[in-house]
Amino acid sequence: MCRKSLAVLCLSLAASACASATLHVVQPVIPPAREVTLAIGSSTPSISSEQLSALRTQLTSRLESDGISVVPAPGANTCRVQGTIDHYDRGSRALRYFFGFVGAGKGTFDSSWHVTDADGKEIGQCRIDGGLWGGAFGGSYEGVLDEASKRLAGCLLNEPAR
């Protein structure tokens, strides 16, 4: 009985490590964007300038790791990536820790992205939505942002399965 309870507890803990992000491609980025400028705005007041700055750092670092060059000023072959954070809710880590299994304290992240080429023509569009339901000590919202960063790289490289 005791062993069964322990096993159930361990499985619950492992299963509750849930941070995910989903990519919805509205218009595939063709050709893939390998050199971009990145601008991020927000349509929600729930994200502070500090959080926006941290998000920009996280996205830039991830895109660079995935082979996409983020440059300060556009050149002849540079695509412009304009992102809008539509929903940014970090949820409650304490609620997730204790009651995450019933969906309490859930964190959410919704964003939309437009890619234009050097001539200003739109060459791609996508939405990235993410959520966090639990994890160690209630899970971390940064996990969602990391997943969202990976999805953005997938969108820009036209590799949605990435």
Place this chain on the structure above:
Amino acid sequence: MSLERAGPLTPRRTALSLVGAWALLGSGCATLAHGTHQTIHFESKPEGAMLTETTTGQTWRMPTEVSLWRRRHYRLLASMDGYRPEEVYLTREIPFGWWLADALTLGLGAIVDATTGGFYELGPERVVVVLEPLPPSPPAAAP
């Protein structure tokens, strides 16, 4: 206390001793395994921007690798003449593996790791800061 007075070594006592030894030996296992500091690589575009740790005022020129104490929150400022300064925030996480390992040491490990900061992972490990050029300032009006 002599061994004779401690009584015979029963399976129950053996198990308790092993659990106690595990809890003590495993204490602060994250601290022991990967130390209290983590090396983070910083680079800027364009190269050569200054990176300032806002709390201590310590500065580095990018690209650079900096050994940072895992326990602290970091807010840094990247700056360069002619470019808009950019704030950099590092995240601090407790990976599930360390959390579980510390739980198995009956909480002793968590106390040690929380004190030293050993179970935190700072991120991202490679930080790329892109600085936006400032718009050219208008020429000063002639007197």
